[in-house]
Amino acid sequence: MQKSRTGVTDDAGRHAKWSGRLVGLVAVLAMVNFVVDSAITAPLIVLPEMLDHFGTDQPAWLNATAMLAGVAWAPLLGKSADIHGRRRVLVLALLLSCAGAVLCAVAPSIWLFVPGRMLQGASLAAVFLSVAIVRGVCAPRIAMIIVGIVTSGSAVLNIASRFLIEKLATQFGFQILFLGSAFVAVVMAICVHKLVPDSPVRTPGKIDFGGALLLGGGLAGVLGYISLGSDLGWLAVAPLALLVCGIAALARWLLTSSRKPDPLIDIRELSGPLVLTLLVVFLAAGSYQSVLQLIPLVGDVSAGQHLGYGLADQGSVALLLAAPGVGVTLGGPAAGWIAARVGPASTLAGAVLLGTVVTIGMFLGVSQLPVALCCGFLLGVTVGALGTSGFNMAGSLASPERQGIVSSLVMVMVSIGSVTLDFVGAAVLKSTSVVVDGETTRSVTGVFSYIAIAAGAFAIAALLAVRLVRSTRLGTGSPSRELQRDAV
Structure with a gap:
């Protein structure tokens, strides 16, 4: 890469070093990803209130529809971004999320609330469009680091917002959450339109x-x-x-x-390394999501119940929920920094291996709080590193004009993996439940089987990741060579 006279940008006009403008861009895109949390996962905090308000006992309709719609939105918005511009489509996704949040806030019935949640699902595109924007305006080496910051930097805000949301919902009702989400979405849409540069690269064609x-x-x-x-x-x-x-x-x-x-997606052009990357993301994302789902479940059980697991009487279980968030914040940027030096394939493999070890450690973590806290933190590191490495790896395998659609495929695989492994784990726990003191509860057999399935999926992902490393080292278009050209 030839440096410009300022040393801040390369000959293509992309950011090659940190500058004030780049810091501002990172801050905006990190806040854009905070919108995703406010639209997709934050409503879980007020789920009981929503069930009472709409008089239903079907929580999946109130919660899962946003994620499902997000999966449906992703390929369309990803392709649109490649054709019409990533910034423009990101603004559109944020405005759709805003409209959906307003609809949810004023919905008098569940039949209007659910379409609102489906519109909010468009916010899921903010994650992969932010990644595509970063890769378009930054040189490859620094882009890998920034992808980690952008995709993981909002984790601390997510932790802090939980307490604020709970307090406000108690005073003003659950609708305040959706009004807040709409406000943040429209503000970030304005910021993106005003402050985020758009890549001149376009893919000719039609949607x-x-x-x-x-x-x-x-x-x-x-x-x-x-x-x-x-x-x-x-x-x-x-x-x-x-x-x-x-x-x-x-x-x-x-x-x-x-x-x-x-x-929309030319399956004939999906290379072997890209398919391997998507499979690794599918298995690893599902595994870590299922373990994260298990942590609060074992944290709610006391060892005094003599079920063979339980952490409720060993100290502050609230730390169990905070530890992964801290790990995510550190894991994303660290993975980007490492990927800029050894390549995204090796970083992805390292993240998967870490996740495998941590998941195996949960065999002890379900009954010993110090081990659980350590595993929770390291699992958060794994989450941040996997997301960053997955996007970096897929992006390095795609041409500049296909960054939007390829990044959307990573997001789709994360969502599919999370939903699938969550279901498998829940089914295992339900099928192995026992009755204690007249109440049905989870057995230690179910908990250990749950962990074994997650560890097995991680292990398969690790084998695929190792194969991915070998294939990219042998390939002529490998990410490592892209980094070498960037360093010239």
Whole structure:
């Protein structure tokens, strides 16, 4: 890479070193990712209040619809960003999230609230569009570090906001959460429009709306069955209809996308290393999400119940929920820094190996608080490192004009993995439950089986990650060579 006279940008006009403008860009994009939390996960805090308000006992409709819709939005918005510009589409995603939040705040019934949550799901695009913007305006070496900061930097804000949301919801009702989310989304949309530069790189072509509808609807249908089946019944009409329609849509998408000259995702151009990367992300994301789901469950049980696990009487269990957040904040930037030196493939493999070891450590962590705190923190580091490394790895394998759609695939795999492994873990716990003092509770067999499944998925991901490292070292277009060219 040839340095410019200022030494701050390269010949392509991309940021090559830290500057005031770059710091401002990072701050804006980190706050953009905070919008995602306020739209997707923060409503879990007021879930009981929402169930009472709408008079329903189906929490999945109130919560899961945002994530499912986000998976459906991702490919469409990713492709649109490559064609029409990443900044423009990011602003659109934030405004859609704002509109959905307002709709949720004023919804008189669940039938209006659910469409609002579906609009909020568009905010999920903010994660991968932020990554695509960073890779477009920054040189590869510094981009890897910034991706870690942007995707993980809002974790501390997420922890702090939980306490504020809980207090405000008590005083003003759960609607205040959605009004706050709408306000943050519109403010960040203005900031992105005013402060974030747009990449001049464009992909010629048009958007395959039919393919987007088939792929997004198919993914949402299959995941909807997995997410809603446990609440509504696996053989109930609505979940089964979602599953059948989802499979049919995906089959139709595969058939038509192989024939179109400009499909939404050209599966013929998916390289072996990219497919390996997506598989690693799918398995690892699902594994760490399932373990994170297990931590509060074992933290709610006392060892005095003699179930063979439990942490409730060993100290401040609240630390269990805070430790992963701190780890995420550190793990993302650290993974970016390491990737800039050894390459994203090796960093991704290291993150997966760390996750495997930490998950195995949870066999002791479910009954010993110090071990659980250590594992929780390291699992957070794993989460941050995996997200950063996954985006960096996929981005390094994509051409500049395909950064949006490729980054969206990473987000889709994270979501699918999380939903799938969460379901598998929940099913294991339910099938192995025992009755103690007249109450049904989770058995130690179920808890250990749960951990074993997560560790097994991590181990498979580790094997795939090692193969990925070998394939990128042998490949002519490997990320390591991209970094070498950047250093010239």
